[in-house]
Amino acid sequence: MFSEWKFTAKDIAEKADLFMSGHRACAGCAAATVMRLVLKAVRGPIIATSATGCMEVVSSIYPYTSWATPWIHTAFENVAANASGIEAALKILKKKGRIKQQRIDVIAFAGDGGTYDIGIQALSGAVERGHDFLYVLYDNEAYMNTGIQRSGGTPHGASTTTSPAGTVIPGKVQYKKPIADIMVAHDMPYVATASPHYWRDLITKARKGIEVDGPAFLHTFAPCPRGWRSDPSKSIEISRIAVETCIFPLWEAINGEYQLSAPSKVIALRPERKKPVREYLKMQGRFRHLFTPKFEKIIDEIQQLTDKRWQRLLKKCGIV
Amino acid sequence: MESVAKQKLLALNGDEAVAYAAKQSDVDVAAAYPVTPQTIIVERFSEYVANGEVDTEFVCVESEHSAMTACITASATGARTFTATAAPGLALMHEMLYVASGCRAPVVMTVVNRALSAPINIHCDHSDSMSERDSGWIQIYAENSQEAYDSMIQAFRIAENPEILLPVMVCLDGFTLSHALENVHVLSDDIAKKFVGTRQFPRVTAHEGKDASFRLDPENPISIGPIAFPNYYFEIKRQQEEAMKNAPKIIQQVHEEYAQISGRHYGNGLLDAYCLEDAEIAIICLGSTAGTVKTVVNELRAEGVKAGLLRIRSFRPLPVEGIVKALEKVRAVAVMDRSLSFGGHGGPVFHEVHHALYDTPVHPYIVNYIYGLGGRDTSPSHIRKIYEDLQGILQTQRVEDPVRYVRLRG
Numbered sequence: 001m002f003s004e005w006k007f008t009a010k011d012i013a014e015k016a017d018l019f020m021s022g023h024r025a026c027a028g029c030a031a032a033t034v035m036r037l038v039l040k041a042v043r044g045p046i047i048a049t050s051a052t053g054c055m056e057v058v059s060s061i062y063p064y065t066s067w068a069t070p071w072i073h074t075a076f077e078n079v080a081a082n083a084s085g086i087e088a089a090l091k092i093l094k095k096k097g098r099i100k101q102q103r104i105d106v107i108a109f110a111g112d113g114g115t116y117d118i119g120i121q122a123l124s125g126a127v128e129r130g131h132d133f134l135y136v137l138y139d140n141e142a143y144m145n146t147g148i149q150r151s152g153g154t155p156h157g158a159s160t161t162t163s164p165a166g167t168v169i170p171g172k173v174q175y176k177k178p179i180a181d182i183m184v185a186h187d188m189p190y191v192a193t194a195s196p197h198y199w200r201d202l203i204t205k206a207r208k209g210i211e212v213d214g215p216a217f218l219h220t221f222a223p224c225p226r227g228w229r230s231d232p233s234k235s236i237e238i239s240r241i242a243v244e245t246c247i248f249p250l251w252e253a254i255n256g257e258y259q260l261s262a263p264s265k266v267i268a269l270r271p272e273r274k275k276p277v278r279e280y281l282k283m284q285g286r287f288r289h290l291f292t293p294k295f296e297k298i299i300d301e302i303q304q305l306t307d308k309r310w311q312r313l314l315k316k317c318g319i320v
Numbered sequence: 321m322e323s324v325a326k327q328k329l330l331a332l333n334g335d336e337a338v339a340y341a342a343k344q345s346d347v348d349v350a351a352a353y354p355v356t357p358q359t360i361i362v363e364r365f366s367e368y369v370a371n372g373e374v375d376t377e378f379v380c381v382e383s384e385h386s387a388m389t390a391c392i393t394a395s396a397t398g399a400r401t402f403t404a405t406a407a408p409g410l411a412l413m414h415e416m417l418y419v420a421s422g423c424r425a426p427v428v429m430t431v432v433n434r435a436l437s438a439p440i441n442i443h444c445d446h447s448d449s450m451s452e453r454d455s456g457w458i459q460i461y462a463e464n465s466q467e468a469y470d471s472m473i474q475a476f477r478i479a480e481n482p483e484i485l486l487p488v489m490v491c492l493d494g495f496t497l498s499h500a501l502e503n504v505h506v507l508s509d510d511i512a513k514k515f516v517g518t519r520q521f522p523r524v525t526a527h528e529g530k531d532a533s534f535r536l537d538p539e540n541p542i543s544i545g546p547i548a549f550p551n552y553y554f555e556i557k558r559q560q561e562e563a564m565k566n567a568p569k570i571i572q573q574v575h576e577e578y579a580q581i582s583g584r585h586y587g588n589g590l591l592d593a594y595c596l597e598d599a600e601i602a603i604i605c606l607g608s609t610a611g612t613v614k615t616v617v618n619e620l621r622a623e624g625v626k627a628g629l630l631r632i633r634s635f636r637p638l639p640v641e642g643i644v645k646a647l648e649k650v651r652a653v654a655v656m657d658r659s660l661s662f663g664g665h666g667g668p669v670f671h672e673v674h675h676a677l678y679d680t681p682v683h684p685y686i687v688n689y690i691y692g693l694g695g696r697d698t699s700p701s702h703i704r705k706i707y708e709d710l711q712g713i714l715q716t717q718r719v720e721d722p723v724r725y726v727r728l729r730g
Contacts, residue, residue, distance in 0.1 A: 045538030045539075046538065047397065047536050047538065049393065056547070057547050060543055060545075060546035060547050061546065061547055061548075061549065062546045062547065062548035062549070062552050062556075063552065065527075065543040065546060067541065067543050068527065068541060069538060069541050070536035070537060070538055070541045070542060070543075071536075071541070071542075071543045071544070072393055072396050072423075072536060072543070072544040072545050073544075073545040073546065073547075074389055074392055074393065074416065074419045074423070074545050075389070075415055075416065075419055077385070078385060078386060078389040078416075080386075081381065081385070081386035081389035081390050081393075082389055082390075082392075082393045083393075084351070084379055084381065084386070084389075084390045084393075085349065085351065085379070085389060085390030085391060085392065085393030085394035085395075085396075085397070085401075086393045086394065086396075086397050086536065088349045088351070088377040088379045088390065088394055088399075089348060089349050089377070089393070089394035089395075089397035089398060089399035089401075090397060091377050092348045092349060092375070092376065092377040092399060093348060093397070093398055093399060095375070096348070096375060098398065099398065099537075100539070101538060101539075104538060121382060121383060121386075122382070122383070122385070122386050122389070124382070125381060125382030125383070125386060126386075128382070129379065129380070129381075
């Protein structure tokens with residue numbers, strides 16, 4: 001199903017960037033790192049497409065572009081339909097002999113707003129139709145480009161501009177939608193989660209998503225210093241602690257079969273390594289209000305929820 | 321007219337005629353969603369795909385928004401693309417219609433005209449496409465199924481012309497045309513395919529000043545659909561208007577060239593006049609109503625009344641000079657609108673015709689008739705009444721109520 005592609009850090013460093021420097025992403029933006037890492041995984045020519053959002057805006061301010069590969073953006077809610085059209089065109093143009101390349105892979109990028117919320121219809125439809133493309137979700141857990149409004153990917157308790165921590169309501173009341181599980185329920189061939197701290201894991205999964213026949217979904221974790229009110233120098237550290245606390249466990253589901261990835265498997269095998277969520281929350285200003293006597297019990301709730309979801313994942317992976 | 325003899329006569333409804341034209345146009349990607357009354361187009365086209373009669377990738381999308389999206393990106397990838405829709409579907413596409421024209425994607429779309437909700441109503445009027453008249457699409461309105469077929473074949477040539485590179489909407493009246501059986505002359509597959517030709521790509525400046533063809537090609541990467549701020553956005557929109565200005569010439573050329581192989585003319589391709597040379601009173605309308613009007617014109621002419629008709633075939637771009645010229649000798653004009661511009665003074669066709677005449681010496685009496693909303697039938701007797709009204713205006717030398725409604729309760 002997958003090639004035996006092996007790579008060293010040097011290979012990756014030397015491989016040409018398709019998402020080039022000079023883009024306008026904020027200092028410490030992990031989404032930009034995710035973009036760059038994913039595009040290091042390509043096996044040949046690609047066409048990329050983006051939903052409206054941070055990574056689209058920072059990379060394509062006319063007349064400049066950061067894309068050293070053909071790229072198209074159309075709107076917010078439809079990147080999976082963008083990919084559908086590209087893939088359908090490539091298929092028929094190749095059949096008719098109107099394109100030279102043997103194979104051109106299609107990669108779609110969208111944030112959490114363009115995936116969890118407004119983009120889920122197009123995504124679900126494209127996956128049902130079985131288009132051969134990799135969908136990369138860079139999840140910075142709110143509408144960051146628009147001004148830090150809450151999305152279906154914003155976690156419980158986070159303060160955003162539309163779920164502000166007030167004197168009565170402690171940030172977002174609802175819970176984060178389990179988007180990757182929803183994609184697994186589409187019975188698609190490849191779904192995985194990845195965090196930029198574990199760059200080798202992320203690149204490997206992106207490559208698998210590219211190689212697999214049919215649709216693949218890669219849920220990447222993308223700390224956002226502006227929206228998370230975190231230190232821009234800590235984004236990669238936060239993306240590690242998110243895994244260590246099991247807030248964002250790493251796994252893949254190949255043809256619906258869940259398996260933990262190494263960084264999370266270590267925790268499953270040695271539960272004493274699992275860090276309390278408090279360590280993750282305390283690094284981010286969006287959770288600052290939880291560290292007050294009035295709202296402190298919400299930290300316990302988040303811990304319980306994290307544990308519950310972790311146990312559920314372990315069960316799916318056949319551990320426990 | 322050698323090839324005229326080669327045409328087959330088929331009994332097709334408007335939807336089938338459109339699907340047949342799409343079949344012959346070497347469409348690479350079709351993406352569509354079923355919305356009545358265009359659904360038959362998609363069904364017929366699916367059959368062509370299922371039977372291997374077309375070499376097309378058919379994407380049966382989950383919404384009209386995705387249909388237009390997939391057409392845009394497939395087009396950007398280099399494919400000839402086609403879709404079809406109607407009222408609510410077109411409304412859902414609204415956002416993407418502007419993206420299609422802004423990305424200069426030469427998508428061809430059939431719009432089977434029908435009323436917008438609420439109340440929900442599946443029958444014909446022009447509310448849907450009139451709401452999109454500013455979306456940067458060329459709009460061609462067909463009078464009958466034959467013209468719908470012919471216009472579809474022409475549409476790809478117009479859209480893909482490097483001087484234009486804009487999407488084209490071919491509009492036909494819901495049910496009146498889409499579901500009514502008609503004898504339609506069709507070209508042979510070879511001749512149609514040859515006429516449409518293969519898609520040509522303009523040259524653009526790509527990365528690092530390299531010359532590239534305007535498509536998503538890994539050998540010469542370009543970025544399409546970027547963000548453009550106040551320092552550039554305006555010029556990009558102005559370029560679309562320039563393309564629109566190039567369109568009348570190309571529409572006429574393609575129409576003339578098509579007439580050579582088909583033997584069929586629709587005026588000059590932009591405007592189709594009937595008994596207008598010496599007409600004192602005239603109706604201006606779009607679409608299938610023109611057929612009814614012609615019948616009444618024939619009756620009136622037999623009675624010695626100098627009645628005429630001007631049918632606008634290309635509403636976008638609007639042939640302003642042609643309209644003025646056509647109305648030079650007409651003394652009273654009734655503009656028929658099959659949609660409402662709520663709170664405006666009359667319907668959109670009325671607005672535009674009125675506006676076209678303002679700065680000219682051509683000033684006939686002009687009156688607007690809103691008619692047929694939600695599929696209400698407009699029969700010859702209603703058209704005759706309009707001509708009688710125009711005669712009355714000529715007698716009284718005044719227009720009492722410039723915006724009127726045809727066949728409306730109280």
